[in-house]
Amino acid sequence: MIHPTAIISSKAQIDTDVKIGPYTVIGDDVVVGSGTTIGSHVVIDPYVIIGSDCQIFQYAAIGAIPQSLKFKGGKTIVKIGDKTLIREFVTIHRGTEFGGGITEIGEECFLMAYTHIAHDCRVGKNVVLANNATLAGHIEIGDHATIGGLVAIHQFVRIGDYAFVGGKSAVVKDIVPYVIVAGDRAVLRGINRVGLKRHGFSPATMAALKKVYRIIFRIGLTLNEAIERVGAQVEPLPEVNALIEFIKSSQRGITR
Numbered sequence: 620m621i622h623p624t625a626i627i628s629s630k631a632q633i634d635t636d637v638k639i640g641p642y643t644v645i646g647d648d649v650v651v652g653s654g655t656t657i658g659s660h661v662v663i664d665p666y667v668i669i670g671s672d673c674q675i676f677q678y679a680a681i682g683a684i685p686q687s688l689k690f691k692g693g694k695t696i697v698k699i700g701d702k703t704l705i706r707e708f709v710t711i712h713r714g715t716e717f718g719g720g721i722t723e724i725g726e727e728c729f730l731m732a733y734t735h736i737a738h739d740c741r742v743g744k745n746v747v748l749a750n751n752a753t754l755a756g757h758i759e760i761g762d763h764a765t766i767g768g769l770v771a772i773h774q775f776v777r778i779g780d781y782a783f784v785g786g787k788s789a790v791v792k793d794i795v796p797y798v799i800v801a802g803d804r805a806v807l808r809g810i811n812r813v814g815l816k817r818h819g820f821s822p823a824t825m826a827a828l829k830k831v832y833r834i835i836f837r838i839g840l841t842l843n844e845a846i847e848r849v850g851a852q853v854e855p856l857p858e859v860n861a862l863i864e865f866i867k868s869s870q871r872g873i874t875r
C-alpha cells in the first residue's frame with residue numbers, strides 16, 4: 620500500500636495499513652496512525668504526528684519550519700487528530716520554541732484546499748476551514764467553528780466554539796462563541812442560529828444565548844455593566860457561562 624516512488628525515512632513510524640501515494644516524501648520522526656491515506660506528491664517534514672483514519676490529498680505540505688524570523692530550529696511539532704481531512708495544497712507549519720512548541724489540529728476537522736495554518740495555532744475538533752482560509756501564528760479556534768473561504772485571521776486571535784466566520788472576512792479581534800461574524804473588518808451579525816440548531820442546541824439554550832447577545836452587544840452598556848446584567852437576568856447555563864468567561868479572558872478585545 621506504499622507506492623514504490625514514495626521516499627520514507629527509516630526513522631518514520633508508519634502503521635501497517637497506511638496507504639501512501641506516488642512521489643510522497645515523509646521525513647524523520649513522523650508518526651502516521653492506522654487507516655490513514657496519504658495521496659501523491661505530499662511532503663511531511665520531521666516531527667509530525669498524524670492520527671488514525673485521516674485523509675491527506677495531493678500536494679499538501681505538513682510540518683515545514685515556521686515562517687518566523689525568531690525561530691532557531693528547535694524540535695517543535697505538528698499534531699493532527701484522528702479522522703481529519705486535509706485537501707489539496709494545505710500547508711501546516713510546526714510550532715515555535717517561544718509559542719508553546721506545537722501546532723495542533725483536533726479530531727474530525729475538514730481543511731479545504733489551500734488552507735494555511737501557521738505556527739503555534741490550536742484548532743479544536745470538528746472545525747471546518749474553507750478554501751484559502753489563512754491563520755496567522757498563535758491562533759486558537761474552538762470546537763465546531765466554521766471559517767469561510769478567503770478569511771484572514773490576525774495572530775493571537777481566538778475564535779469561540781460554534782462560531783461562524785463568513786467568507787472574505789478579516790478578523791483582528793477575538794470572536795465570542797455561538798455567533799456569526801462577517802466583513803472587513805469582521806463585525807457581529809447575530810447568533811449562529813442555524814449552526815446551533817444543527818448541533819442539537821435546545822430552544823431554551825438558544826433563547827438564553829440570544830438574550831445574552833442582546834444585553835452585551837445591542838443596548839449600549841459598557842462591557843462590565845452588560846456582564847453584571849447577564850448575571851442578574853439570564854439563567855447561568857453552561858453555554859452562557861462559557862461565553863462570559865471567554866469575554867473576561869480576552870487579551871485582544873472582542874469583535875463587536
